[in-house]
Structure formats: structure tokens, C-alpha cells
Amino acid sequence: MNVTIIFMVSLALGLAITFIVSYIWAMRDGQFDDLETPAHRILKDDFHKSTISDTHEGT
Amino acid sequence: MNAAQKNLQKNTQKNTQKNTQKNTQKNVAYDDAIVRKFIIATMAWGGVAFFAGLFAALQLVYWPFNTSFEWFSFGRLRPLHTNAAIFAFAGNAIFAGIYHSTQRLLRTRMFSDLLSKIHFWGWQFIIVFAAITLPLGLTQGKEYAELEWPIDILITLVWVVFALNFFGTLARRREKHMYVAIWFYIATVITIAVLHIVNSISIPFSMFKSYTVWAGMQDALVQWWYGHNAVAFFLTTPFLGLMYYYIPKVVNAPIYSYRLSIIHFWALVFIYIWAGPHHLLYTSLPDWAQTLGMVFSVMLWAPSWGGMINGLLTFKGKWSQVRTEPVWKFFIAGLTFYGIATFEGPLLSIKSVSALGHYTEWIIGHVHGGALGWNGFMSFGMIYYLVPKLWNAELHSKKLVEQHFWLGLVGILLYYVSMLIAGVTQGLMWKAVDSNGQLVYPEFIESVVSIMPLYWVRALGGALYIVGFILMIVNIVKTIKAGSVTADTPIANLQSDNVKDGKPRLLEGYATVFTVLSLVAILVGTIIEIYPTLNVHRYVNPEITVKPFSALEQEGRDLYVREGCYVCHSQQIRPLVDEKLRYGDPSTIEESIYDHPYQWGSKRTGPDLARQGQKYPDFWHYQHMKDPRLMQPKSIMPSYEWLVKKNIDYSQIKKKLNVLRNLGVPYTDEQVKNADKDAEAQAKIIADGLKKDGVTEKIEGREILAMIAYLQALGQKGGR
Numbered sequence: 148m149n150v151t152i153i154f155m156v157s158l159a160l161g162l163a164i165t166f167i168v169s170y171i172w173a174m175r176d177g178q179f180d181d182l183e184t185p186a187h188r189i190l191k192d193d194f195h196k197s198t199i200s201d202t203h204e205g206t
Numbered sequence: 207m208n209a210a211q212k213n214l215q216k217n218t219q220k221n222t223q224k225n226t227q228k229n230t231q232k233n234v235a236y237d238d239a240i241v242r243k244f245i246i247a248t249m250a251w252g253g254v255a256f257f258a259g260l261f262a263a264l265q266l267v268y269w270p271f272n273t274s275f276e277w278f279s280f281g282r283l284r285p286l287h288t289n290a291a292i293f294a295f296a297g298n299a300i301f302a303g304i305y306h307s308t309q310r311l312l313r314t315r316m317f318s319d320l321l322s323k324i325h326f327w328g329w330q331f332i333i334v335f336a337a338i339t340l341p342l343g344l345t346q347g348k349e350y351a352e353l354e355w356p357i358d359i360l361i362t363l364v365w366v367v368f369a370l371n372f373f374g375t376l377a378r379r380r381e382k383h384m385y386v387a388i389w390f391y392i393a394t395v396i397t398i399a400v401l402h403i404v405n406s407i408s409i410p411f412s413m414f415k416s417y418t419v420w421a422g423m424q425d426a427l428v429q430w431w432y433g434h435n436a437v438a439f440f441l442t443t444p445f446l447g448l449m450y451y452y453i454p455k456v457v458n459a460p461i462y463s464y465r466l467s468i469i470h471f472w473a474l475v476f477i478y479i480w481a482g483p484h485h486l487l488y489t490s491l492p493d494w495a496q497t498l499g500m501v502f503s504v505m506l507w508a509p510s511w512g513g514m515i516n517g518l519l520t521f522k523g524k525w526s527q528v529r530t531e532p533v534w535k536f537f538i539a540g541l542t543f544y545g546i547a548t549f550e551g552p553l554l555s556i557k558s559v560s561a562l563g564h565y566t567e568w569i570i571g572h573v574h575g576g577a578l579g580w581n582g583f584m585s586f587g588m589i590y591y592l593v594p595k596l597w598n599a600e601l602h603s604k605k606l607v608e609q610h611f612w613l614g615l616v617g618i619l620l621y622y623v624s625m626l627i628a629g630v631t632q633g634l635m636w637k638a639v640d641s642n643g644q645l646v647y648p649e650f651i652e653s654v655v656s657i658m659p660l661y662w663v664r665a666l667g668g669a670l671y672i673v674g675f676i677l678m679i680v681n682i683v684k685t686i687k688a689g690s691v692t693a694d695t696p697i698a699n700l701q702s703d704n705v706k707d708g709k710p711r712l713l714e715g716y717a718t719v720f721t722v723l724s725l726v727a728i729l730v731g732t733i734i735e736i737y738p739t740l741n742v743h744r745y746v747n748p749e750i751t752v753k754p755f756s757a758l759e760q761e762g763r764d765l766y767v768r769e770g771c772y773v774c775h776s777q778q779i780r781p782l783v784d785e786k787l788r789y790g791d792p793s794t795i796e797e798s799i800y801d802h803p804y805q806w807g808s809k810r811t812g813p814d815l816a817r818q819g820q821k822y823p824d825f826w827h828y829q830h831m832k833d834p835r836l837m838q839p840k841s842i843m844p845s846y847e848w849l850v851k852k853n854i855d856y857s858q859i860k861k862k863l864n865v866l867r868n869l870g871v872p873y874t875d876e877q878v879k880n881a882d883k884d885a886e887a888q889a890k891i892i893a894d895g896l897k898k899d900g901v902t903e904k905i906e907g908r909e910i911l912a913m914i915a916y917l918q919a920l921g922q923k924g925g926r
Contacts, residue, residue: 162730178711179465185714186460189311189385189451191698 233378235694236309240322242596242691244302245589247330249679251294252585254337256672258287263665265844266811267658272844277341279844281770285352286340291577292350294333296441299585301329301368303448304391306592308372311388311451313381313697317374321367328364332357344414347767347803348429350436351405355416358406365402369395376717380702384714386467390447392717393475393724397439400728404736405432409869411861415764419869422798423491424742426806431482431736438478441576445584446474449517452588453537462519466512473509475724477502480731484555487564488780489806490795492745495735496557502731503555510548517541532607536587539615543579547572562637565776565810567657568629571622578618578671586610586678593682599689606681613674620667628660632810637784645787650813651840742799750796752925754871755916757859757885762916764862765909766805769846776807777816777920790817796925800871812843817921824892825899827914849910850903854889856882888915 173179265271265280272279309316316322335357339345345352353361372395376388405428408416420428454461461467483491483499518541521528528534550572554563563569594601601607635653638646647653713720739745755763766772779785781792793816798804822830826837831849834841859881867873877884889911896905905911 158734173712176712178713179468182464182468183460185383185385186454186464188381188383189387190454190458190460 233315233697234700235315235696237305237316237319237322238596238694239691240316240319240326241302241306241592243326244298244305245592245596247326248295248298248302248585248589249682251290251298251333252582252675253679255287255290255295256668256675258283258290260665260668260672262287263661263668266842267661267665269842269844274845274847276343276846276848279769279846281773281844282341282343282345284773285345285349285770286337288350289336289340289352290333292436292440293336296445296577296581296585297329299581299588300394300440300444300448301325302592303452303588304372304444306596307387307448307451308375308391311381311385312375312379313699314375314379315697317371317378321371321374325364325368325371328360328367332360332364335360339414343768343770345767345770346406346408346416346418347770347772347805348405348418348425348432349772349808350433351402351429354414355406355408355410356414358402358408361402362399362406365395365399369399373717373721379717380697380700382715383711384717384720385450386461386464386471387447387451389471389714389720389724390443390450392721393471393728394439394444394447396721396725397435397443397475397479397728400725400732401432401435401439405429409865411865412858415858417802417862417865417869420802420804421742421870422801422804423489423745423795424739425801425804426486426489426798427483427491427495427739428736429804430485431479431732434482434485435479437573437576438481441581442478443475445581446470446513448584448588449513449537449541452591453517453520456534456537456587456591457520457524459520459522459524462516462522466516470509470512470516472727474506474513476727476730477505477509479728480735481506481555483735484560485808486806487555487557487560488782489778490793490798492739492795495739498735500555500557504552506548507552510551511545514541514545514548532604532611533587533590535608535611536583536590539611540580540583540587543575543583543618547576547580550575561780561782562633563629564780565808566629566632567625567660568633569809571625571629574625575618575622578614578621582618582671583614586614586675589678589682593685594689596691597686597689598692599685602681602684602688606677610674610677610681613670613677617667617669617671617674620670621664622667624660624663624667628657628664631657631660636788636810637782639784639787643787645784648788650788651838654811654842655840742795745795746799747796750794750925752796752799753923754800754866754873755919755923756888757863757877757881758854758888758912758915759919760862760866760916761854761859761885762912762914762919763805765849765913766916767803771815772805772807774807774809774811774843776810776814778806779814779816785814789814790921791926794925797921797923799925800866802866802869802871815917815920819918819920819922823899824895824914824918825901827917828896828899828901828905828910831910831913846910846913849913850905850908852909853907854885854909854912856885859885885912 261271261278262280262283265283276282305316305322336353339354339357340352344354346354372391376384407420408418410416418425450461450467480498480502483495484503485499487496487500489496518538521534521538528538553559554569554572590601590607593599632653635647635656640646713723754760777793777798779789779791779793786792793806797816798806830837831846833845833847834843835845860878863873863878863881867878886907889907892911892914893905
């Protein structure tokens with residue numbers, strides 16, 4: 148076992164733990180409470196209603 | 207249409223240019239003009255990129271298409287094609303989509319109309335500059351990063367303008383919450399900046415030429431960290447952002463799973479940045495880097511498919527409409543090709559698959575599935591959706607869209623399948639060893655000849671794709687002619703900050719936090735992979751000595767780069783049985799340690815050249831460069847007659863060697879001081895030898911001598 152591998156493994160573990168801890172924090176803090184409205188909101192940002200589905204057959 | 211909308215449309219039509227100007231200052235209307243500009247540019251450059259591609263494909267089936275003009279030979283045309291496809295076509299499409307959707311998602315006009323204009327014209331200027339310099343052979347010799355240093359600086363400046371404009375828009379947004387498309391744009395803006403700057407660092411020795419600071423294996427690693435992430439952060443993340451905006455808009459349904467998009471984004475940006483070394487499996491890149499590249503590439507499977515599934519399932523419940531909505535078909539097929547390419551990518555990144563597929567046409571098929579299918583079709587879908595909106599017209603003909611779709615789809619399939627078969631054929635023929643341990647196909651040309659029919663099929667596929675594209679141009683031009691440009695679209699809701707739950711979310715509510723975290727996500731992999739190789743000499747065995755190239759050989763090397771030889775020839779022998787039999791001992795780190803840039807290549811349209819030196823006499827090379835058919839009747843290599851007509855430019859050699867010495871190549875003071883004289887002397891020896899062999903043409907001082915000197919030095923400088 149050389150020093151590098153120990154260093155790298157602890158680095159990897161540290162990274163993984165950071166991810167898990169920040170995920171748990173985000174979960175508890177309510178960061179993911181509303182996963183619906185953002186997806187719907189973007190549908191209403193435009194006044195143009197003439198989407199392609201309204202167009203008529205040409206030529 | 208309700209009364210409010212009718213009113214609004216009336217008002218819109220009444221608005222004069224003056225009012226628009228007022229609106230700009232008040233930030234009550236979106237800047238649509240800039241989106242229109244980018245859309246037109248996308249279509250124009252798309253044509254250039256596709257035709258250059260078809261031209262290059264035809265050169266491979268019928269070599270005389272290389273013409274006798276040096277500017278159009280395959281080695282110079284191919285970089286022009288790739289740069290046009292990636293940076294001109296896809297680039298302008300990305301910018302069109304980003305400028306259109308960002309304003310709407312954030313409910314604000316772009317930060318500065320002036321910056322938008324500088325971005326647009328700056329980018330077009332860069333493309334024109336590229337289209338001039340690449341045919342002239344002004345290249346750094348690094349794939350997808352060929353452009354020379356003055357253009358690299360311009361790209362950096364224009365990108366900074368874009369970033370300022372983009373982040374300025376984020377800063378003054380009315381919508382506090384940032385939708386997932388914006389996250390992908392943020393990742394694109396910061397990562398491309400990091401990639402471009404690090405990979406392009408070079409020391410100029412003249413107005414248009416430079417040597418990269420990275421050497422050999424280190425250059426290969428940095429280049430593919432850049433190269434693969436150009437795919438990731440120029441051809442994937444921005445298009446995913448566009449996907450997350452335009453598919454819900456076109457379908458008029460929310461994205462299938464917002465939850466999945468969060469996982470998709472973070473997993474993708476964190477993992478993608480590590481994948482570069484999968485382009486260098488079995489090369490002399492250290493094993494740990496190869497393993498990291500392979501493992502992370504395989505992991506990419508999950509987030510990539512997560513994104514594809516998220517997009518496709520947005521059509522849930524509306525599939526029956528796909529029959530009557532040709533524009534939807536482009537998005538669906540685009541996502542499907544994304545799925546195919548991101549399934550195949552991890553597969554090809556597995557070492558044993560790479561052993562077969564690397565250097566073959568399979569890779570060409572793979573990238574075109576992504577470029578034509580994913581980037582092309584997503585861009586076309588977006589253009590069909592945007593043009594009627596931005597020019598206030600109905601789409602001229604749905605039937606033409608339908609025809610475009612099917613022509614394009616058949617074109618891609620012909621292209622992809624033919625190249626897949628060609629690639630596997632090449633791989634198997636190169637590897638075939640009989641029971642006596644001998645190569646079954648010792649002549650490389652046999653593998654070339656056997657895939658010629660497939661080259662024809664590929665050219666046909668490309669041609670069909672172009673016919674479809676022309677139908678789109680006709681359709682769009684007619685649509686635009688029927689429409690009219692009125693004032694900019696007013697911003698629907700001018701109320702700022704309507705976050706419903708009071709407290710904005712940390713990640714999706716704060717642009718700075720989000721940007722910093724994205725930067726951290728891409729820097730982790732970058733630092734872990736690149737930092738250890740910053741001192742490349744740690745990997746070099748000090749007992750192995752390598753001699754740098756002589757002045758003339760270095761001059762020849764620059765010609766090798768100029769002609770784009772690396773486009774078709776590798777200089778990297780992998781430790782595999784067949785390669786050892788065919789080309790000799792595997793390449794070592796030491797052998798390319800003084801190479802600025804590295805020239806390992808990624809494709810073997812012709813054979814590997816790492817140990818080419820001294821295999822054939824000078825006279826063979828002389829004949830072969832002038833007309834390859836003289837030495838190999840079935841060769842498809844271009845003739846390089848101009849090398850016999852043009853004179854070596856001895857005036858730069860001292861400067862070149864001096865720059866290389868500063869970069870760590872062990873030239874002595876003497877060698878630098880006498881570089882031009884040494885080169886002339888060596889050229890004279892080669893010329894005299896050729897004369898003795900019966901060359902009657904005037905060859906004294908011609909470039910061919912430098913090229914021969916370099917080719918004969920390959921693999922002859924020690925390091926094994």
C-alpha cells in the first residue's frame with residue numbers, strides 16, 4: 148500500500164461523504180419540496196399562442 | 207385567442223422602431239432580433255459544414271476530388287468540416303436557443319443589446335477567420351482545437367462577452383427561480399471557458415503560428431480532456447438545456463420529471479469531465495488515467511439515459527400526435543440518437559472494445575450519429591418551432607418538414623450503419639492473425655480497399671441528409687418571406703420575483719451559488735486527472751535518452767501538422783499483438799516527450815507512422831508524396847505535389863527551436879544558433895541522395911526534403 152492510494156481513497160470517500168451530507172441537508176431544508184411548479188411555470192412565459200400544431204397544411 | 211391577447215397583438219403591430227428602442231431601455235420586451243440573426247447564421251453555416259463534409263467523404267471514395275489545390279486536400283478540409291459543424295453550425299444554433307429561451311425563462315431582456323451584437327458578429331468573424339486559416343494550413347494540429355493563437359484569443363474575448371451578457375441577464379432576472387435549462391447553460395458557459403483556455407495555451411513564434419506548451423503524453427491528456435468535453439459541454443449540455451425548454455414548449459406539457467432533471471444535471475456535469483482519457487486507451491498514457499477515463503465513461507450511461515428518458519417521456523399521452531406533427535419527430539429522433547450515441551460511447555470506452563474500435567471508421571459513425579442525429583435534428587426542430595414565432599408567420603409547408611425528416615433520418619442511418627460495418631471490418635482485418643502467428647492482411651491497403659463500397663454508402667447518406675437540409679432552407683425562406691418582423695415580443699409579466707414559497711432555493715434561486723458549485727463539479731475531475739501530469743517528467747525513465755528532432759526534421763514536422771497528416775495517420779502503437787506485428791514495438795511515453803503538439807492521432811485511414819522512419823528509402827517517400835499511386839496503386843491518399851514546388855522557409859527555424867527550447871526541449875545554444883544552416887545542410891544531403899536515385903526535377907530547398915527528413919526520423923530518436 149503506497150501513500151498515493153491511501154490519499155486517493157480517503158479523497159474519494161471524503162467526496163462521497165460530502166455529497167451524501169449535502170444531499171441530506173438539502174432534503175431536510177426543503178430544497179426539494181416543490182418539484183412540480185417549476186416544470187409547469189415555463190409553459191406560461193410567452194404570449195404567442197400560435198404553436199406549430201395550429202398551423203395549416205401548406206403547398 | 208381572448209380579448210387581452212388580441213389587444214396585445216394590435217399593440218405589437220402598432221409599435222414602431224422608436225417604441226422598440228424605448229422598450230429596450232425599460233426592459234419590457236425581449237430581444238428577438240438577436241435570435242433571428244443567430245438562426246440565419248445557423249442555417250448558413252450548416253450548409254457550409256454539411257457540404258464540406260460531403261466533399262471530404264467524396265475525397266475518400268475518389269481521391270482526385272482532393273484536387274491539385276493544396277487548400278482543399280483532405281487533411282486541411284476535414285478540420286474545416288469539423289470546426290464548421292461544431293462551432294459554426296451547432297454553435298450558432300446553441301446561441302439562438304440560449305438567447306431566445308433565457309430571456310423568456312428569466313422574464314427579462316438580455317443584459318445588453320450591445321454585448322449581444324458583439325457576441326454575434328464576433329463569433330461570425332471568428333468563423334470566417336477559421337474558414338480562411340484552416341485551408342491555408344494554419345493549424346495547431348490538435349483535433350477540434352486547430353485554430354491558431356490569434357483566433358484562440360478572439361474566441362476567449364467573445365466568450366467573455368457572452369458570459370458577461372449571460373450572467374448579467376441572470377443578475378437582473380425577474381424570475382428568481384432558475385429552470386433546469388438555465389443550469390445547463392451555466393455549465394456550458396463556465397466549462398467551455400476553462401477547457402478552451404487550458405488547452406489553447408501556446409507560445410507563438412510568428413504572427414499565425416505557435417507551439418502548445420503541453421508535451422507528448424501530457425498534451426494528449428489535456429487535448430482529450432478538452433476534446434471530449436467539447437462534445438460534453440458544447441454539443442451536449444447546451445443542447446440538453448434546449449431540450450428541457452423546447453420539448454415542453456412544443457408539446458405544451460411540463461417536463462416528465464423535474465426531480466430526474468436535478469439528478470441528470472449534477473451527475474452529468476460531475477462525471478463527464480473525467481471521460482477524456484477513453485480516447486487514449488492502450489496508448490502510452492499512464493494506466494491510472496486510462497482506467498479513470500474508462501470507469502467514468504461507463505458511469506455516464508446512467509445520467510445520459512436519464513436525460514433521454516426525461517425528454518422522451520414528456521411526450522407521454524401525446525404520442526398519437528407525432529403522426530401529424532413532423533416537427534415533433536425531429537425532437538423524438540434527436541433524443542433517440544442521443545440515446546444511441548450515449549449507449550455506444552460507454553461501450554466504446556471499455557478497453558477491450560476500444561482495442562477493436564479505436565482508429566477505425568466506427569468512431570466516425572458514432573460521432574455522426576451524435577452530430578447529425580442529436581445536434582442536427584434538435585437544431586432543425588428548434589428552427590421549425592422558432593421561425594414562425596419570430597417572423598410572425600405560419601410555417602410554409604408541413605409536408606416539406608415531413609420530407610426533410612425522412613430524408614435526414616434515412617441519411618443518418620445509411621451513414622451510421624455503413625461506418626459501423628466499415629469500422630468493425632477494419633478492426634477485424636487489422637487484427638486477423640493466422641495459426642502461424644502471421645498477419646492475415648499484412649498490407650494495410652487491403653483493409654482500405656475492402657471498405658470502399660461502404661465509403662460510397664456513407665457519401666450517399668450524407669447527400670440525402672443535405673437534400674433534406676435544402677428542403678428546410680426552402681421551407682424556412684418561404685416562411686420568412688410570408689411573415690413580417692414587427693416589434694419585439696413584450697414581456698408578459700413584469701412583476702419581479704414571484705417565488706411562491708417565499709424562500710428561494712439555495713441552488714435554483716441563487717445564480718452565484720449555482721455557478722460556483724458547477725465550477726467545483728467540473729474542477730474535481732479536471733484537477734485529479736491533469737495535476738499529476740503537470741510534471742510530465744515524473745513519468746519518464748531518466749535512463750532512456752531521447753534526441754530532439756533536428757532543425758530540418760522539426761521543419762518537416764510543422765509541414766506534417768500543416769497538411770493535417772494526423773487526420774488519417776496515427777503515431778501511437780498500442781501494446782496489442784497485431785500492432786506489434788504490423789508496426790513494431792509499442793510506443794512509449796519517452797518517445798513523444800518533446801512533441802509540441804503531440805501527433806498520436808485518433809484515426810487510421812492510412813497506417814500508423816510511429817516507426818515509419820528508415821522503413822523505405824528517401825526516393826520512395828519522394829515518389830509517394832508526389833503521387834501515392836506510384837508506390838501503392840490503390841492508395842486513396844492525396845498527392846502532395848506542392849511540397850516539391852514550395853521552398854522551405856528557413857527564416858523561422860531559429861525562432862521555432864528557441865521557443866521549443868523554452869518549452870523544455872533540450873536544444874543546445876549551438877543548435878539554436880545554427881538551426882538554419884544545419885537545416886540547409888541536411889536538406890542538401892537528402893537532395894543529393896535523391897538526385898543520385900534519378901530525380902531530375904529541381905528539388906533544392908523544397909519542402910519535400912523537410913518532410914522526408916521528418917518521416918525518416920519517426921521512431922528513430924530513441925526512447926524505447
